[in-house]
Amino acid sequence: MKNKDKRTAMWTATICGCLCLLAVGAGVVWQAMDFKETLPQTSQSHAMENQPIEEDLQPVTMAQTPTVDETKLQREKQSNDGGEAPATKQSPTSQATTGAEPVFSYPVQGEIVMPYSVDCAIYDPTLNQYHTSDNVSISAEAGTAVCAAEKGKVKEITEDEERGNSVAIEHDNGWLTTYSQLADDISVQVGEAVAKGQAIGTVGNPTKYTVALGSHVEFAVAKDGETVDPEKAVQE
Incomplete structure (x- = not known):
């Protein structure tokens, strides 16, 4: 009896051990299968979190960047809308015209x-004294034609005891020339346009304030109201 009971106990222990091993193996297999099923979802979710959502992003393209011409047109439009005309460049011809200085010649x-x-x-030999002079006196016979030193427009015609008859001509860029000691036969009028070398009158007899110089023309040059030495202004 004792041997029979001992065998029964051994078989029972063996069967129980096998059952435990089967239970443990089944558990391991079940956990492995469950992990395998959940792993792709977790990885996919993690990948989606790190990946930018493309449908919300709009990459900048050349079509969205304004070109130079488009920018220029936009600025001109804004300028016009504000009541200001777009800036224009001055042509080389107009610059040369406005920037040209007169080229003077002597009137006689x-x-x-x-x-x-x-x-x-x-x-001064006539007055027998020393004084300054804002012009040059050019000797010439009475009746000699007096010509405009440069093209311009007659500003004024005056007469006084010291200088006799005088003609003042305006030129470009603030220049002014004055011709004095003229005879009464002045051939131009105030406001008249004159050409360079055009006769504006003739040499008259000197006034009593300049009689010692003989017949002559007093020629004065000014720039923006300031007198200039005619010998330095004349280029021809």
């Missing part, structure tokens, strides 16, 4: 008997 040919001098006094 002759000797300068009284020079220009505003910085120091010079001797």
Whole structure:
């Protein structure tokens, strides 16, 4: 009996051990299958979290960037909408016209008997004294034609005891020339346009304030209201 009971106990223990091993193996297999099923979902979810959502992003393309011409048109439109005309460039021709300086010539040919001098006094033989001079006196016979030193427009015609008859001509860029000691036969009028070299009158007899110089023309040049030495202004 004792041997039989001992065998029964051994078989029972063996069967129980096998059953335990089967239970443990089944559990391992079940966990492995469950992990395998959940792993792709977890990885996919993690990948989707790190991947940017493309449908919400709009990449910048060349079509969205304004070109230089489009930007220029936009600025011109804004300028016009604000009541301001778009800036325009001045043509080379207009620049040359507005920037050209007059080229002066002497109104008569002759000797300068009284020079220009505003910085120091010079001797005047008629008045027998020293004084400054804002013009040059050019010797010429009475009746000699006096010509415009450059094209311009007659600003004024005056007469006084010291300078006699005078004609003032305006030129481009603030220049002004004045011709004095003229005869009464002045051939231009105020406001008249004159050409360079055009006769505006003739040399008259000198006034009593300049009689010692003989017949002559007083020629004065000014720029923006400031006197200029005619000998430096004349280029021909």
